[in-house]
Structure formats: structure tokens, C-alpha cells
Amino acid sequence: MADAMAGETVIAISGLTKSFGGKKVVDDVALDVKRGEIVGFLGPNGSGKTTTIRMICGLLKPDSGSGTCLGMDILKDADRIKREVGYMTQRFSFYEDLTIRENLDFVARIYAIDHRKERVRETLERLGLTSRRNQLAGSLSGGWKQRLALAASVMHQPKLLLLDEPTAGVDPLARREFWDEIHRLAADGLTVLVSTHYMDEAERCHRIIYIAYGHIVARGTVAEVIAQSGLSTMIISGGDIIAIANAVRDRPGVEQVAPFGNDLHVVGPDPMVLQQAVDTALAEIGSAAVARPGETSLEDVFIRLMQTARIEDRPPNGPDENGRPA
Amino acid sequence: MSAASRFSPSRISALMIKEIIQLKRDRLTFAMILVIPVLQLVLFGYAINTDPKRLPALITAADNGPNVRAIVAALASSDYFAIAPGIASEADADKALMDGTAAYVISIPPDFERDLVRGLRPQILIEADATDPSATSNTLGALPQIIDIALARQLAGPLATKATTPSAVDLIIHRRYNPEGITAYNIVPGLLGTILTMTTILMTALALTRERERGTLENLMAMPATPVEIMIGKIVPYIGIGLVQVSLILICAEFLFHVPMMGSMALLLAATLVFIAANVTLGYTFSTIARSQMQAMQMTFFWFLPSILLSGFMFPFRGMPEWAQWVGSVLPLTHYLRSVRGIMLKGSHMGDISGELGAIAAFWLVVATIALFRYRRTLD
Ligand SMILES: Nc1ncnc2c1ncn2[C@@H]1O[C@H](COP(=O)(O)OP(=O)(O)OP(=O)(O)O)[C@@H](O)[C@H]1O
Ligand SMILES: [Mg+2]
Numbered sequence: 001m002a003d004a005m006a007g008e009t010v011i012a013i014s015g016l017t018k019s020f021g022g023k024k025v026v027d028d029v030a031l032d033v034k035r036g037e038i039v040g041f042l043g044p045n046g047s048g049k050t051t052t053i054r055m056i057c058g059l060l061k062p063d064s065g066s067g068t069c070l071g072m073d074i075l076k077d078a079d080r081i082k083r084e085v086g087y088m089t090q091r092f093s094f095y096e097d098l099t100i101r102e103n104l105d106f107v108a109r110i111y112a113i114d115h116r117k118e119r120v121r122e123t124l125e126r127l128g129l130t131s132r133r134n135q136l137a138g139s140l141s142g143g144w145k146q147r148l149a150l151a152a153s154v155m156h157q158p159k160l161l162l163l164d165e166p167t168a169g170v171d172p173l174a175r176r177e178f179w180d181e182i183h184r185l186a187a188d189g190l191t192v193l194v195s196t197h198y199m200d201e202a203e204r205c206h207r208i209i210y211i212a213y214g215h216i217v218a219r220g221t222v223a224e225v226i227a228q229s230g231l232s233t234m235i236i237s238g239g240d241i242i243a244i245a246n247a248v249r250d251r252p253g254v255e256q257v258a259p260f261g262n263d264l265h266v267v268g269p270d271p272m273v274l275q276q277a278v279d280t281a282l283a284e285i286g287s288a289a290v291a292r293p294g295e296t297s298l299e300d301v302f303i304r305l306m307q308t309a310r311i312e313d314r315p316p317n318g319p320d321e322n323g324r325p326a
Numbered sequence: 327m328s329a330a331s332r333f334s335p336s337r338i339s340a341l342m343i344k345e346i347i348q349l350k351r352d353r354l355t356f357a358m359i360l361v362i363p364v365l366q367l368v369l370f371g372y373a374i375n376t377d378p379k380r381l382p383a384l385i386t387a388a389d390n391g392p393n394v395r396a397i398v399a400a401l402a403s404s405d406y407f408a409i410a411p412g413i414a415s416e417a418d419a420d421k422a423l424m425d426g427t428a429a430y431v432i433s434i435p436p437d438f439e440r441d442l443v444r445g446l447r448p449q450i451l452i453e454a455d456a457t458d459p460s461a462t463s464n465t466l467g468a469l470p471q472i473i474d475i476a477l478a479r480q481l482a483g484p485l486a487t488k489a490t491t492p493s494a495v496d497l498i499i500h501r502r503y504n505p506e507g508i509t510a511y512n513i514v515p516g517l518l519g520t521i522l523t524m525t526t527i528l529m530t531a532l533a534l535t536r537e538r539e540r541g542t543l544e545n546l547m548a549m550p551a552t553p554v555e556i557m558i559g560k561i562v563p564y565i566g567i568g569l570v571q572v573s574l575i576l577i578c579a580e581f582l583f584h585v586p587m588m589g590s591m592a593l594l595l596a597a598t599l600v601f602i603a604a605n606v607t608l609g610y611t612f613s614t615i616a617r618s619q620m621q622a623m624q625m626t627f628f629w630f631l632p633s634i635l636l637s638g639f640m641f642p643f644r645g646m647p648e649w650a651q652w653v654g655s656v657l658p659l660t661h662y663l664r665s666v667r668g669i670m671l672k673g674s675h676m677g678d679i680s681g682e683l684g685a686i687a688a689f690w691l692v693v694a695t696i697a698l699f700r701y702r703r704t705l706d
Contacts, residue, residue, distance in 0.1 A: 057548055059705050078703070082550040093545035097351045098344065109340030110549045136351075 008035040010160055010191040011056060013067030013074065018051055018060060026051050027214040029065070033193060038186050040205035041195040044306050048214045049195040050090055053162050056193070057087050070159055083111070086158035090165050090195075092145045094152060096138025100129055103137050104152055111156035119155060127151050142169040150178065154185065161185070163194040167201065179204050199298050210302065212309030222298055229301040231255075232271035232293065234278050236264040239289030247285045251277035256303055266291075267300045337551045341559025345533070349563060355529070359567055363521045363575050367514065367582070381429035381461060382644045383407040384414040384422055391439030393480050397450070400476030401432070406465040408644075419453075423502060424672060426664055429455045429462065429644055442477075442494060449496045456501035457671045458512040461642035470497050503671045511586070514579040515666035516639040518572065519601070519659045523633050524626075526568045526602055530609030531622035533560045539619055544705060553701040557694075561606045568602035569595075588673030594666065600683055601662040604690035608658075611697040633659045661685045 011033040018026040026048040033039050041049050054060040056069055058078025067074050069081050094103045104123055108116040124130045127147060132140075137148060150166055161182075167175045179201065182192055194205070202208050203222050210218040210225065218225050236244055241264050248266055249257045253273030258265050268274035271293070278291045349356065383401070387394055390413075402409045407430060414422070414431070422428035433451040441448035452469060454462040470493060477494050504511045537543040546556070572595075579585040587594075609626070616622035634640055636654035643654060643664075654660045661682035668674030668682075 054544075054705065058703075059544065059547055061706055079550060079552070082548060085548075087545075087548040089541070089544050089548070091541045091544075093541045093543075095344065095348065095542055096540070097348050102344070102347055106340050106344045107549070109343070110337050110551055112334060112336040 009033070009068075010035050010037075011067070011069050011193070013056065013069070014065060016052065016055060016065035016067070017063050018048075018055060019063055024214055026055070026062075029211070029214070029216055031056075031067070031193075031209070033191055035191050036186050036189050037207060038182060038192045038194065038205045040202045040208040041193055041211065042197070042202055042208055042302065043195075043211035044213075046213075047211050049211060050164055052211070053087070053164055053193065053195065057085050057162055058082060059087075083156075084159045086153035086156065086161045088149050088153040088161075088163045088166050090168075092142075092149055094137055094145075094149060096136065098137055099134045100124070100137055100140070100148060101133040103148065104155065107152045107155055113156055123151050123155055143171055143174060146170050147174060147178070154190075159190065161190055161192045161194075163192065165195050165197065167196065167198065175201075199302075202298055210305055212305055215309065217305050217309050218301070226296055226298060226301050229296065229304055230269055231267050231296045231300055231304060232269070232274050233296045233300060234266045234274055234291050235294035236266065236278065236282075236289050236291045237262060239282075239287040243285055244281065244287055244289060248278060248281035251281060253277045255307075256300055258300075265294065265297075265300070267296065267304070333552070334555065337555045338559050341551065341556060342563055345560060345563045349567075359525060359529075359571065360574065362525060363517070363571050364578060366521055367517050367575060367578050379405050380408040380645055381406070381465065381642055382422075382427060383409045383430035383432060384419045384428045385409060385412075385432050385434070386414050386416050386419050387434040387438075388436035389434055389438040393439055393442055393477065394434050396476050396480045397434075397473055398432075400472050404468070404472045406468060406472075423453060423455050424668075424674070424678065426455065426644070426668075429642065430465075445494075447494065447496045449498050451498045451500065453500045453502050456504040457667045458638075458642055459501075459504060460512070461645065462501070466499055466501075469499075473497065511583070511671060512667065514575070514583055514585045515670050516663055518575050518579075518598075518666055519637070519662045520634050520639055521571060521575065522568055522598070522602055522662075523605055523659050524630055525571060526564055526605040527609040527612070527629060528623065528626045529567065530561060530564050530606045531612040531616065531626050532619050533564075533610060534613035535616050535619045535622045538617070547703070547705065553698055553703065557607075557610055557697060557701070561603075561610055564606045564609075565599070565602050568606070569598070572598050572602075585670060587670055589669035589675070593674075593676060593679075594669045597662065597665045597669065597679065597683055597686075600686050600690070601658055601665075604658045604686050604693065607690055607693045607697060611693050611700060614697055614700040614702070633657050636660070638663050655685070656689070658686045658689050 009032065011031050014030040016026055016029040016031070017024060029048075029052055031052075041053070043049050051060060055062045056074060058074065058081055062075070070084050072081050074081065095106070098106065101120060101124065104120045105116070108120055113119050121130075124133050129144075129148070137145065140148060146166060146169065150163070153163075154161065167178055170178065182194070183204075186192055194201070196202060207221055208219065208225060209216055218228060220228065241259050241262065244264055245257050245259065248254055253268045253270055254266055254277050255269065256265070256267040266274065266278055268277070282289060282291065385398055398409065401407050410428070416433075419428065419431040419433075423431055431453040433453070435449055435451075438448045450473065452466070454466060456462050473495060474493055481494065534543070537546060551559075608629070612625045613622050616625055632653060636646065636650050637643070637657050637659040638654065639659065643651060643660065646654065665674070665679040665682045668679050
């Protein structure tokens with residue numbers, strides 16, 4: 001079980017930095033992942049998730065930083081690391097002009113997998129693609145491509161799985177099956193670092209790491225990350241949501257206002273001030289809506305992290321149109 | 327598990343099989359590989375004609391009287407010949423014709439002066455390397471007139487009566503290696519080289535850039551294949567394709583143009599293999615440098631142009647200015663053309679073309695080194 005193996009470090013990296021064209025895209029990132037862990041890697045678009053993952057598996061050379069992956073030096077042993085790592089790219093990068101079976105066969109040969117034909121057949125069966133094995137990979141739908149790519153990246157039984165948004169565009173049932181599979185593999189000792197934009201997926205990870213504009217700004221279990229944020233939430237229901245939202249938005253102590261169906265979620269750092277702001281706003285427009293304290297969601301925390309990171313850090317794409325300092 | 331070894335046949339075969347399947351699915355490219363050679367052969371086989379000047383010539387003269395000197399001077403000033411200084415021995419002249427350093431050998435027999443004065447119409451023997459008939463036909467056509475005018479001036483005085491019609495001398499022309507002056511004899515071996523240059527370089531130049539553009543390179547690089555394995559896996563299938571094209575061209579050469587095959591087929595294939603290997607490696611090098619398929623294509627054409635212009639395919643090599651010959655000597659096509667013409671038309675042996683093959687092999691080595699050096703192990 002995962003607990004029994006805990007303590008065995010799979011990724012231990014510190015000071016990881018990478019610039020593109022003079023802009024630091026990944027800045028002094030440290031990662032520490034234990035065997036059997038499923039770690040969620042989250043962060044806004046362009047925050048450096050893909051870049052970090054690429055550096056871990058030797059596809060990009062870090063400008064500075066050092067560390068080990070599966071006990072091997074990420075700077076010197078990239079070739080050996082590659083044999084033990086399964087990497088699923090963000091963009092589908094198998095051969096569209098090869099059939100499904102040919103793609104799997106290619107991977108099996110490259111990794112010199114024993115009993116190649118059998119393993120390819122098994123993989124096809126498990127995917128439920130046996131009947132479509134001679135279809136060109138390029139003709140698969142987006143979700144099926146993802147499933148094929150995942151199957152291909154675990155075929156050589158890697159010890160570490162790096163997944164870059166593996167479930168983008170995958171339907172809910174397939175996503176659930178996918179996560180069940182990930183948990184099964186992790187229970188057997190596979191370590192998984194998975195980037196995602198989905199909150200429910202973040203909640204399925206043992207631990208999450210949140211990166212914003214090259215810096216890691218939060219890490220821990222979901223509960224820890226929410227607690228660290230110190231955010232409180234009020235849920236307002238009944239009444240004219242839009243009018244209330246407008247009234248409450250710019251008050252002191254209010255950070256986020258977001259409608260969820262017929263409810264309005266109002267988020268702020270201080271529960272007292274937040275309560276006051278909501279009450280005054282409701283009174284001002286004479287609304288009879290009810291406000292009650294609610295659970296702060298991971299999404300609220302992430303939006304907070306994203307916004308604060310923007311103010312503190314220079315965006316890696318240079319000063320943006322809003323003229324924030326570069 | 328064999329994945330632990332540095333060099334894995336399994337990985338290379340994986341790459342090669344993948345490449346061949348992709349090629350098989352790319353119908354258009356596949357059709358082009360087969361159609362281009364035949365099409366070019368038919369188009370070029372009849373069309374090209376040129377009027378080259380100042381081709382190297384040697385004089386072997388057993389007589390050196392005033393009339394001989396006048397003839398040589400006239401030839402030298404005619405622009406058709408670049409006459410080497412001094413008198414060559416017959417053996418040297420023969421060798422020069424064989425290896426292409428001379429396009430003409432002009433032999434003046436003993437007692438030429440005496441026979442001329444006596445009005446006996448002495449012979450002048452012109453041996454021309456007619457493997458490239460377009461290079462020699464104009465020259466040989468102009469030759470009688472040049473000599474007649476030279477002699478007319480010489481014989482104007484006391485010997486005026488000897489300036490007879492038809493001519494005071496008996497001009498004998500030997501078109502060596504291609505007695506009938508058939509253009510196709512030259513064009514076909516030339517096309518063998520140019521078509522191979524064109525298709526093999528282009529196909530391999532696209533090999534890596536295609537993977538980069540389609541995003542599959544990221545996946546490939548995350549797998550444990552080494553640069554050497556990837557290079558071999560990419561190159562070998564295209565060597566095979568090159569050999570298919572060669573067979574196609576040689577079959578056309580035989581049935582459409584009846585080009586003779588004086589030398590050994592095995593030697594021709596060996597030379598071709600070296601040449602194809604050099605080309606696909608060059609193409610692969612291009613694809614390590616180019617950022618996109620478009621760039622790879624441009625680089626290929628950038629290489630192709632000097633190759634057809636300066637290799638001796640379009641214009642006779644020895645007739646080009648010196649700088650152009652320097653550039654031409656670097657091109658594998660130059661050396662391959664000489665080898666193929668030598669083998670097919672002159673019956674050259676290994677010893678005759680070893681210098682040419684050596685030059686191609688050296689080029690190959692340099693390019694392969696650059697390719698491995700240039701290959702990016704990362705996406706940076
Ligand atoms: N090869 C490259 N050359 C230049 N800039 C790059 C390169 N790769 C990434 N970047 C830049 O680095 C930044 C981080 O990109 P990265 O792909 O790592 O983000 P990400 O977190 O994976 O984003 P997303 O969630 O959209 O996938 C971006 O601003 C991107 O423009
Ligand atoms: Mg990404």
C-alpha cells in the first residue's frame with residue numbers, strides 16, 4: 001500500500017529555473033514527490049506546468065536547479081530516466097498516420113517490451129479498442145486519443161507517470177475510469193504527477209501543488225490548501241442574484257463574487273468584514289435574500305492564488321495590456 | 327531487458343517500421359518517388375543542349391613545325407579549347423581522357439609538315455570525350471574551319487597552291503565512349519545522380535521536421551531512443567527508396583535510351599549506395615537544422631541548384647570558371663556523375679573511380695558528424 005512505501009522519494013528537485021527569451025517561465029521551483037503518491041499539478045494557463053514536467057523528464061534543459069528523479073540525476077541521467085518514466089504530452093503526439101495497433105506496437109518495440117504482441121493485444125482489449133485497432137489514430141475523437149495516449153504511456157510499466165492534462169476533453173465516465181485506473185496503479189507503487197485544470201480531479205489527488213507564473217504558491221492536501229488560504233465564503237440564495245452581485249462586488253473585504261446557479265458565492269479573507277459587507281449590500285438594495293456561511297471551494301482558493309500571484313509576480317509573458325509593472 | 331543497452335536493434339527496427347508504414351500511407355509522396363524519375367528522364371533525355379567553351383585539351387605532336395604551331399595557336403585562340411602547355415605523351419593523353427581531365431586530345435603525326443607541303447593531306451587525329459555530346463558537338467563542328475583558316479594564312483605565300491579544297495589536312499575525329507554522340511548517354515547517368523539528389527535529400531530533410539511540426543517529436547524524445555538510433559531509423563528506409571529509384575532509372579535507360587553498360591553493375595550499385603547514403607545523411611542534417619518543413623524544403627532546393635548547375639550535369643565541369651569548379655568539387659553529385667559516366671560509358675574500374683568515391687565518403691562522414699552534433703536532445 002501507499003503508506004508502506006511512503007518515504008521513498010521519487011522526485012526531489014530544487015531551484016529549478018527555466019527562461020525563454022529572457023523571461024523566467026519556471027522560477028526556483030522545488031518538488032518533492034514520494035513513491036505511490038498522486039500529486040496534482042495545478043496553475044493557470046502559461047504558468048509553467050508543462051515546462052516543469054518537460055524538465056523532469058529531460059526534454060528541456062533547466063537553466064539552473066538540480067535534483068533526482070527515481071534516484072537518478074535529472075541533469076546527467078536523462079537517458080536512463082526516460083526508460084522508467086511514462087510521459088503523456090498535453091497535445092496528442094502519437095502518429096496520426098499510424099493505426100492504433102501500429103502506434104502501440106511502435107511504443108512496445110521502442111521500450112523493448114517482452115511479449116510485445118500479447119501486451120499490445122491486452123492493451124487494446126483493456127481500452128476496448130480491439131475492434132478498431134486498424135483505424136488510423138488520427139481519425140479517433142479527441143477523448144479517445146487521450147485514452148490511447150494514456151494506455152501507450154503506461155505500457156512499459158513505468159515507475160513514474162507524468163501526465164500533462166490527460167483528461168482534457170474526456171467525458172465524465174471515461175474520466176472516472178481513468179482516475180480509478182490511476183489510483184489502482186498508484187496502489188501498486190506507481191508515482192503520478194498529473195497536471196489538470198479540473199477541481200474535482202485536484203480533489204482526487206493525494207496532494208496538490210499550485211504553480212502561478214513560475215512560482216509554487218501553494219502545496220499540500222486539498223484541505224490544507226483551503227485552510228492556508230484563510231478565505232471565508234458566504235452563500236446568498238433567493239432574490240435577484242445579478243443586482244446583489246453588483247451591490248456587493250466593490251465593497252471592502254469582498255474578493256470574489258460568483259453566481260452558482262441560483263446562489264451567489266461571495267468570498268473574502270476576513271469572515272467578519274465579509275459578513276458586514278454582505279449585510280450592508282443586501283440592506284442597501286432592500287433584498288430579502290438569505291446569506292449564510294458556506295464552505296470555501298478549491299476553485300475560490302485557486303482564483304485567489306492566481307490573482308495575488310499576478311500582483312506580486314511579473315507575468316512571464318511580459319507586462320500585459322493592462323500595464324502592470326514588468 | 328535489452329532496453330538497458332546503449333544501442334538497441336529493437337528500437338531501430340521500431341523506428342524503421344514506423345517510417346515505412348508512414349511512407350506507405352503517404353500516397354502522394356509515394357507516387358512522386360516513382361513518377362519523378364521517369365518524367366525527368368523523358369523530359370531531359372532529349373532536351374538539354376549547351377555550347378560550352380574552353381574545354382581542356384592536350385596536344386600530342388610528333389612534329390613541331392611552323393604549320394603545327396599555327397594550328398595549335400589557332401585552336402588556342404578559338405575559345406573552344408583550353409590547351410594545356412607542352413606536348414603530352416600518348417599514354418598521358420589517354421589517361422587524361424579516361425579520367426576526364428582532358429576533353430580533347432589532338433594528335434599530330436610525324437612528318438606532318440613534310441606531307442603538308444607535299445600536298446599529301448596529312449591526318450590530324452582529334453579524340454573527343456563524347457560522353458557528354460552536347461559539350462563536344464559544337465566544337466567538333468567548328469574545328470575543320472578553324473584549322474583551314476589557320477592553314478590558309480600559313481600557306482598564303484609560296485605554298486598557296488597547297489591550300490586546296492576540300493582541305494589541306496585530313497581531319498579524323500574519334501568520339502570516344504559515345505561514338506554516335508547520343509545525348510541520352512550522357513543525360514541518363516546524369517539524371518541518375520540528380521534525381522537521387524533531389525528526392526533522397528528532400529525526403530529525409532522532411533523526416534525530423536515533420537515530427538517536430540506534428541508534435542510527435544516530443545513523444546519520440548521522451549522515449550529512450552538515442553540520436554544515433556533515430557538517425558539510422560530515419561535514414562535506412564530512404565536508402566531503400568533511393569535504390570528503388572535507381573532500378574527504375576536503369577531500366578528506363580536500357581529500354582528507352584539503350585544506354586550502354588560498359589562497366590560492372592556491382593560497382594555502379596556500390597557507388598550509388600555510397601552516394602545515396604551521403605545524400606540522405608545530408609537531408610537528415612538539414613532536418614536537424616530546419617525549424618519547419620518549409621525551411622527544410624528551402625534548404626533542399628538551395629542545395630539542389632548548385633548541384634545541377636555546377637556538378638557537370640548541366641555544363642561540362644572543365645568548362646566552368648575555376649571558382650565554380652571549386653564549389654563543384656565539394657558536391658557529391660559531381661563525383662557521382664563522374665563515377666557513373668565512367669562506369670557506364672567508359673567501363674571504369676574500381677581503381678579509376680576510387681578518388682571520386684573517396685570524396686563522396688569524406689563528405690558523408692563530415693555531414694553525419696554535423697548531424698549528430700546538431701541533433702537536439704531536448705526541445706530547447
Ligand atoms: N519553447 C518555448 N519557447 C518560448 N516560450 C515558451 C516555450 N514553451 C513555453 N513557453 C512559455 O512558457 C510559459 C509557460 O508555458 P507552459 O506550457 O509551461 O505553461 P502551462 O502551465 O503548461 O500552461 P497550460 O495550462 O496552458 O498548458 C508560457 O508563457 C509559454 O508561452
Ligand atoms: Mg501545459
